[in-house]
Amino acid sequence: MADPLSRIMAPQTFQELFSQWALFPDAALCAGGTGFMYGQGSRVPEFPQSIILLDKIEELKKISRTERYLEIGAAVKLSQLIRIGKIVPEALRMSLSLAADVQVRNQASIAGNICLASPGRIPDAVVPMIALDAQYELRTAQSSRWVSAARFSSAAPQELLTRIRIPLEVWSFTHYQKFGSSAIGIAGSGGSALFMMKNEKNILANLRIVCAGKSIFRDKSSEAMLLGKRLPLLPKDSEAFADRWKNYLSGTDSSADGLGEDAQGELAKVQIINFVRTVLRHISD
């Protein structure tokens, strides 16, 4: 149960937020609050002692679009991004639709998902954000910086993720799959995999495969080997690509990549290879 001395702050501006945070540096940011409940077995979940609610800051709830980018405020709910339709890239909509359940998605925010600290587990929005080359804006009281989704691991102390910028590219085909023993579970108790490709006049103009087990897997050199190939792919090119992925995964150092030499890690590798073979079937002779 919440400590009677707990403090809940609800700033309306960034300035208010950072001055409250300076007074209570241990306070945790809380967007939807579902991340705090995740994995807690007790009937009454425990929350940090001091909380800064983000839902009064209008700036964090905005979604805007330019010719080149979609910008999403940190506190935008997962369900809103799913509902909004085609301006949100299909890869992101697909992954969010499979995150948690509808009640959680109505409550949970996109930045809460990205910033969820859950060791060995990759939250669902992370894979599409990396594949889509998203950038995150992070602010402190004094400064702001942009960091690519591929390089982001966590916000620094007293740092707020404010918005997400996603380049608006047209992808001809997107396929996303979440693995795992339970439908409601973060990738990591299983994993997830995403394939996106761009077909320009039957030439494979761009492709990306990003997968998550307990960590992220992306082999840019295998992507490069298919670029410029005519579609549908020849069986020999598909086979060479699948073999490359197999070698890449088997060559990953389990201590560094976090998959571990356990049954779960091995299963994730098999699922990723099966996923690669499935998407190749879609684009091969």
Ligand SMILES: Cc1cc2nc3c(=O)[nH]c(=O)nc-3n(C[C@H](O)[C@H](O)[C@H](O)COP(=O)(O)OP(=O)(O)OC[C@H]3O[C@@H](n4cnc5c(N)ncnc54)[C@H](O)[C@@H]3O)c2cc1C
């Ligand atoms: C039953 C259940 C099932 C779930 N299933 C899934 C699932 O399938 N896939 C999945 O990915 N997740 C799952 N989760 C975890 C969680 O619901 C999601 O990750 C959700 O998106 C978190 O968003 P939130 O707004 O509720 O985050 P919060 O709980 O508010 O915050 C999560 C963390 O992010 C930090 N944070 C929040 N906003 C910011 C910000 N703007 N800047 C910096 N740090 C910030 C918080 O301080 C906290 O550490 C599940 C949770 C529950 C309870």
